[in-house]
Amino acid sequence: MAEVPTGYTVLHERPKAFYDTFERKGDLQGQTHYCPGCGHGLAHKMIARAIDELGIQDRVVAVSPVGCAVFTYYYFDTGNVQAAHGRAPAVATAVKRSRPEAIVFSYQGDGDLAAIGTAEILHAANRGENITVFFVNNAVYGMTGGQMAPTTMLGQKTTTSPLGRDAFNEGYPLHVCELLAALEAPVYLERVALGNAKQVMAASRAIKKALTNQVKGLGFSLVEILSPCPTIWKMNPAKAQERVREEMVKVFPPGVYRDRTAEAQTRPAPPPPPRLEELPRLLDLEAHDFTPAADFQPGALDLRIKVAGFGGQGVLMLGEVLAEAGLLLNLDVSWLPSYGPEMRSGTSNCHVRISNRTIASPLVARPTMLLAMNEPSLRKFVADVDKGGWVLYNARSLPADVKAPEGVHVMCVPFTELADTLGEPRAGNIVMLGALLEASGILSREAIDRALEIHVRSARWLELDRRALELGRDAARKELAYACV
């Protein structure tokens, strides 16, 4: 800034929140790229002055849009982020969330905010993001040469509404303040105009208030600025201002559409972040204490298990307990679920592998164990079971027309019915687990008990599952005594 000569007093000066020269601009670095009479220059100046008055220049991050104001970063001597078309509120959301001390505003035109960016502005407002939005509405697309905007007025001619906007073809001008006022979260919504000096002064107050709200941590503020566009409107600046004053304000009435600044609560500061050493505990990464018994010798173990049944029968959980027990015994394990609609209805299954060697494929095409909780699962998978393997089926016998492959052990026990005697048919999966362990002798009792503790968080269920496990073991012992193999 030039020094003030003796005898002169400064009445107006350029806001400090503007750069002295616009070095990011290619040529004519002393002036903006805006046309004479355009409202953007005025809006910029009012924002810059408010930043000066609030003493927040270092903290400000300006998010610029796509449209005529795409180059706001030429001018604002603040942090600057340039956003994709319409996405400035999403960008501003994240800058603010990650740097709560920053004062973040987005500056958007009518195409950016009210057409392509409708979702972003609506949801940023609805989340009550503690950001400030300046929305410049000149009822036309300026940067691209005069196409229709969502805020183009009925009858207004543009290059893409050459006969004038027709409600039957293009619908009605979009009222952003009115739309956002239907939401609970916004704290402050005001529409102002740049049609005369009085309107400009009101606009200046609104802009400062919208930034002040953010400094106070009150929440979402938006100021809509009705702004002249002499070039595209093909008017001289005075006529363009007159159109704002006479015509636009009738379609877009200025006024306060929401003001809850008096009752809004200041957002609490985020709690201090935890120390890095605390992270493993906070991420539930602490070790499950378990030491396999010294005499546990898995030998050459390669269990390929398929657990299948109806959704809700606990087949995925049964698989998880098996895999967890395997891991506790220092074996390599994998658990692969069928997922998606099956979770909500229909049949569900998971592939479990437990091996003393590194597992290549977690998929189980030829199971050594099929745990079938229902008939469709049995029918679907029984033919795949490998020779020497096991089929456990949740009924007293196999259906008459189903035969297990030769050399496969079959155990038919009504696991769900047995669980019912415990008062909880949903524990049928654990009854089956008990029977499997008893029949096959895989894994250790201690590991299964510990795995259950890890996976069953409710004390009532843990108690129930322990009883179910014993019930399953008893049932298997009886079955084996009858040599149902």
Added chain:
Amino acid sequence: MAKQLIKGNEAIVKSAILAGCRAYYGYPITPASEIAEAAALYMPRAGGVFVQAESEVSAVNMLYGAASAGVRAMSASSGPGISLMQEGISYLAGAELPCVIADITRGGPGLGNIAPEQSDYNQVVKGGGHGCYRMLVLAPASCQEMADLTALAFDLADAYRNPVMVMADGFIGQMMEPVEFAAQAHPPGSQPWAVEGNRETRLNLASSIHLEPDRLEEHIRHLEQKYLRAQREAVRCEHYETGDAEIVLVGYGIVARILKAVVDEARAEGIKAGLLRPITLFPFPSAQLRALARQASVFLTVEMSTGQMVEDVRLALEGRKPVEFYGRCGGNAPSAAEVLQVVREVARRSTPVLIPGAIAKTEVCHG
């Protein structure tokens, strides 16, 4: 740290936080939703940010905002959502903003289905957005790699100032395996170029605009140099039994796991098979494939698609050796048995190894 039995999707989030990530923005989609769910729980615990965005379009632009502010940030989605993110990814690459996105792939095109497929290769590896940019793409094949490669992705993102994709199929996302997490947590840092809303960073600008053609060309050349550097320095792949392999299988993600089983079974039958598993899909292990062309007589690419990566295998080999393809799609994974059958057929009809001298000559030409 002790091993945890954990879903691949959940491992991504925990590893990301240990790697210093403190911001997650995403939109739920099967089979990636557990990532958002875990982030919703753990990000706030770690003092980080979680926001469920209104769309993947918003999510990727939030990522742009968080990355502009200099924090390690991530998102995740699956095919349809990644398609929506492509615009934002182009902006992130253009503005040189580092971040990590996980793509837990499913069946397409359109709504397709939610079962695992590898048909996002083209849109992710080749760059589905506009402009001359690339993403670095990592392809985990296990839950352990979901953790390890997520951590690596953040380092690469910072080193190259570029978005990095961790692309895994729905199987790897949904399955549980033992995972050992990093013992040392990486502190959330800051970047000298970031826009943090303070005096030190006031002059900084995050932008992808370069209005003057000469300036934009200069910028694009700068990006190009980064991608060339990645091709020199960031390639990762796994060789399995390739030492004397005459048939080299090529596959990534869950397919590579199946192919390992195929290699074992083929060798048991006396077929000299091996596996090259790309871990980085961009940069692609082209030189490593070319090196194998000296001894191998044929390559067999297996994918859960109708053939996308196979084009890169063919480009890498430059016609030195025939490249066969076997693919399943729609959510079906090839079984080891069916691939083994293909391997037997390929072995039967493949020609013997060519004269080594002739290969060596070509090798010199192409580095």
